[in-house]
Amino acid sequence: MMAIMAARLGDGNLAVDLLMMKHTKDTYLPNGHNCQTARLPIYLPGNGGLLTAVAMMAGGWLGCSNMDAP
Incomplete structure (x- = not known):
């Protein structure tokens, strides 16, 4: 959850x-x-949490900028 939050705040x-x-x-x-x-x-x-965070960081989310691997 913390990794997802950091990614959404732009700190990959x-x-x-x-x-x-x-x-x-x-x-x-x-x-x-x-x-x-x-x-x-x-x-x-x-393991599910790890895979969810990696997938979200690789694929993006609704409303993320149009960049590769946000």
Whole structure:
């Protein structure tokens, strides 16, 4: 959500930085999971959030300027 907000405010660099933060909960595994805790080793909604933000930044949104990858 923060990356989407940054992109819509015109700060693409911040949006990418937010998506690439180095935290345990932001570790995406090759099998598609992203680890939360030892008790909860898989968490799939985080992957959907990442993909939604990347798709929105690549494709734009209603009312965005006519530029590539806003």
